[in-house]
Amino acid sequence: MSNIQTSLKDALTINGSLVAAVVDATSGLLLGSEGSGIDIELAAAGNTEVVRAKLATMKSLKLDDVIEDILITLGKQYHVIRPVAKSKGIFLYFVLDKNKANLALARRKLQEIEATIEL
Numbered sequence: 001m002s003n004i005q006t007s008l009k010d011a012l013t014i015n016g017s018l019v020a021a022v023v024d025a026t027s028g029l030l031l032g033s034e035g036s037g038i039d040i041e042l043a044a045a046g047n048t049e050v051v052r053a054k055l056a057t058m059k060s061l062k063l064d065d066v067i068e069d070i071l072i073t074l075g076k077q078y079h080v081i082r083p084v085a086k087s088k089g090i091f092l093y094f095v096l097d098k099n100k101a102n103l104a105l106a107r108r109k110l111q112e113i114e115a116t117i118e119l
């Protein structure tokens with residue numbers, strides 16, 4: 001049984017959180033989202049390209065490894081992409097207000113959510 005919405009609501013309890021989403025990286029489609037402040041459908045599609053590019057680069061470099069997370073630091077926000085290890089092609093996408101968030105605690109909480117999410 002899916003717990004996507006519960007997991008996303010849990011992510012929004014993190015200080016500074018703005019948006020949380022689960023995205024299908026094969027299609028770029030949202031499987032669920034919570035929060036506001038950005039066009040999450042556009043962000044999901046765009047960040048799908050980020051994940052695909054990183055995976056392609058890792059393959060070209062013959063890196064036998066996995067992505068734990070991808071951090072994009074903007075002037076006012078952190079954007080965190082975290083693949084769901086047990087569900088190939090699915091990732092968590094999380095946006096934080098840079099002035100209010102503790103990045104280390106947020107990444108730790110996303111790690112916990114990623115480990116317990118059921119699709």
